[in-house]
Amino acid sequence: MNTLQAPQLVAWTEAGEERAARWRSESGTPPPRRVAVADDRTKADDAYKLACEGTALLWRGDFHNARQLLTALARRIDRRPRKRPPADPAQAFHLHRAAQSQRARILGMLLVPLDPGYELPLHRAPDVREACVQAYGPDDAGDGRPLPLLVSLRELLGVIGAYEWRRNGVAIPALGGDRVHPYYGVFSPVRGEYVDLVARAPLPAAPGPAFDIGTGTGVLATVLARRGVPRVVATDQDPRALACARENTERLGVADRVEVVAADLFPAGRAPLIVCNPPWVPAKPTSPVEYAVYDPGSRMLRGFLNGLAGHLTPGGEGWLILSDLAEHLGLRTRDELTGAFAAAGLTVLDRLDIQPRHPRARDAGDPLHAARAAEVTSLWRLGAADPGA
Structure with a gap:
């Protein structure tokens, strides 16, 4: 888990006094330059105007009223x-992303204070200490009398929600309904169709280990171990994901067969089966969890493809799990994808397809509905091309 780095400070005037606090933003948003104090008397229209103008609102009222104000701000944006x-479609996607970014910026202007140790000093506030420790790490405020933290209410609600996801877990049908417990900032396997593909694809006949590249929660490594693969090496470079995968493989009784290691893509050695579920859309992420969805410049996809042949044993297979959403959005063509296979010295052995089951595929009001409705998720079975062919 991450601990707080050298703090950025926010300064403002309140009740005629100069105040200061440490700034915390998981998305890397810079500290606000202007801060106004808001409370239960603040009208939503006034708050919306200030937020649009770039003035952050530091909430001093009731916690539940702060949540209502955040909802009111969202309604004004959506109106x-x-x-x-x-x-x-590519232009529509980029405009949609720009609108999402602007929406997040405005909603992120409603701030709440956290006293040292992640105490939330608002009336009717929940106890958020454990949720914040799990998301941020210990509040390492240094020596002396530490300043409070300021965080956006929107981010704090995400932290609280992630804590509940981690505590309750996500049921995985391919694991017989057993639950995977995602950490904050680690992609949750709520879209189970890609897990189902890995659960039903035919395993290579050659015995030996499997590699799970970019393991995240460890769900695919667990599926492979449950299917009888004697040893799985699961890699990731995110400390949160590594800790999350280790905890889940322990919970699910496969830790003796799954080794979780820190690596950028491949571990050392070769394997007869290498599985990778990279981010599906070549675009820039704007928050930690988006790194599992957006792959700038297709870095991870190309890194996996270009390194795959050199890490497969003779006759081995690489399983690439990839949605074609990027194709329907005009961000990548099928010819570009298959051309990347050929350039990496790979050949397609087979492809398994499945339709998404998530509600957004059926939401006609979604700006990207046409692309989502046509989306197919595929497991590409890839092998090293015969150099003499």
Whole structure:
């Protein structure tokens, strides 16, 4: 888990006194330059105007009223007139991302204080200490009398929600309904179709270990171990994901067969089966959890493909789990994908397809509905091409 780095400070005037606090933003948002104090008397229209102008609102009232104000701000954003989306799907996607970014910026302007040790000093506030420790790590405020923290309420609600996900877990049908417990910032396997593909694809006949590249929660490594693979090496470079995968493989009784190691893509050695579920969309992430969805420049996808042949044993297979959403959004063509296979010295042995089951695929009001409705998730079975062919 991450601990607090050298703090950035926020300064403001309150009740005629100069105040200061440490700034915390998991998405890397810079500290606000202007801060106004808000409470239960603050009107939503006034708050919305200040937030749009770049003034953050430091909440001093009731916690539940703060949540209501955040909802009111979201309604005002969503009421703004929308232009008809352009016909070009790539342009529509980029405009959608820009609108999401602007929405997040405005909603992120509502701030709440956290006293040292992650105490939330608001009326009717929940106890968020354990949730914050799990997400942020210990509040390492240094020596002396530490300053309070300021965080956006929107981020704090995400931290609370992630704590509940981690505590309750996500049921995985491919594991017989056993639960995987995702950490904050680690992609939750709520879209189970890609797990189902790994559960039903035919295993290579050659015995030996399997590699799970970018393991995240460890769900695919667990599926492989439950299917009888004698040893799985699961890699990731995110400390949260490594800790999450280790805990889940222990919970699910496969820790004796799954080794979780820190690596950028491949571990040392070769294997007859190498599995990778990279981020599906070549775009820039704006928050930690988006790194599991957006792959800038297709870095992870290309890194996996270009290194795969050199890490397979003779006759081995690489399983690439990839949605074609990027193709429907105009961000990558099928020819570009298959061309990347060929350039990496790979050949397609087979492909298994499955339709997404998530609700957004059926939401006609989604700006990206046409692409989501046509989306297919595939498991590409890849082998090293015969150099003499």
